[in-house]
Amino acid sequence: MPEAPGAGKRGDSEQPLQDGFLRLLFYSKNLNIYKFFGFKYFKVVKIPKTLCGKCKSGLGVVKLGFMPQPLCYHCFVRQIERRVIEQLKRFIHFTSKRNIILQDNGSLNIACLHYILEKYKAKYNLEIRTVKASCKISDILPVYCLDELAVILISRVLFKEETIPSYTALLGTVHSKELELYSELKGLKGRVLTHLNEKQLAVLNELDKLEQKHPQIKFSIVRFFQKLEDLQI
Numbered sequence: 001m002p003e004a005p006g007a008g009k010r011g012d013s014e015q016p017l018q019d020g021f022l023r024l025l026f027y028s029k030n031l032n033i034y035k036f037f038g039f040k041y042f043k044v045v046k047i048p049k050t051l052c053g054k055c056k057s058g059l060g061v062v063k064l065g066f067m068p069q070p071l072c073y074h075c076f077v078r079q080i081e082r083r084v085i086e087q088l089k090r091f092i093h094f095t096s097k098r099n100i101i102l103q104d105n106g107s108l109n110i111a112c113l114h115y116i117l118e119k120y121k122a123k124y125n126l127e128i129r130t131v132k133a134s135c136k137i138s139d140i141l142p143v144y145c146l147d148e149l150a151v152i153l154i155s156r157v158l159f160k161e162e163t164i165p166s167y168t169a170l171l172g173t174v175h176s177k178e179l180e181l182y183s184e185l186k187g188l189k190g191r192v193l194t195h196l197n198e199k200q201l202a203v204l205n206e207l208d209k210l211e212q213k214h215p216q217i218k219f220s221i222v223r224f225f226q227k228l229e230d231l232q233i
């Protein structure tokens with residue numbers, strides 16, 4: 001079963017940061033500073049050096065809001081990829097498909113997803129095809145990240161909109177801020193694009209506010225719908 005993002009052990013989420021879901025810390029060796037990527041601010045502060053909460057050997061430089069300990073770059077990257085692979089396994093489980101069609105819209109999302117799938121395609125016996133943004137064919141996988149997928153799934157209930165099964169969104173358990181950092185670490189280029197319409201963006205705005213107090217809310221929404229999908233088997 002997929003774990004909550006960042007949850008290494010039970011109890012990791014017992015001490016969430018007080019102010020917000022996600023603070024990504026970018027460590028600069030030269031300046032010995034951490035840059036915080038938050039929802040409302042970007043600032044530079046000094047914090048004490050601490051070891052990675054997972055491997056206990058690397059320098060903890062990426063702090064997820066719901067984990068008491070920061071992760072080193074290596075563990076952060078591994079965790080992001082692990083979550084995508086968990087979604088991929090769900091996709092294969094539900095559809096029995098191993099051919100993946102992606103549409104290159106130039107977004108950061110597609111750059112990250114393509115990179116990760118290429119990395120693991122031999123292991124999972126995948127056949128990956130990328131088509132142009134203008135190409136209108138069926139079976140193209142959506143590239144919604146966690147924020148977007150949570151909204152899409154809520155829209156199913158709120159607006160009775162036709163929507164997608166959660167397992168088709170392979171980035172659906174990775175937060176947009178996490179994707180930004182992942183792409184930075186891997187040197188991936190792409191535009192930060194939204195895949196939501198105006199109504200859905202209004203829902204996202206409300207979710208972002210809730211997330212300040214309830215750091216895992218988007219993940220909980222996605223997990224809830226995943227459980228419903230599991231029940232339909």
Ligand SMILES: [Zn+2]
Pocket residue numbers: 052053054055056057058071072073074075076
């Ligand atoms: Zn580590």
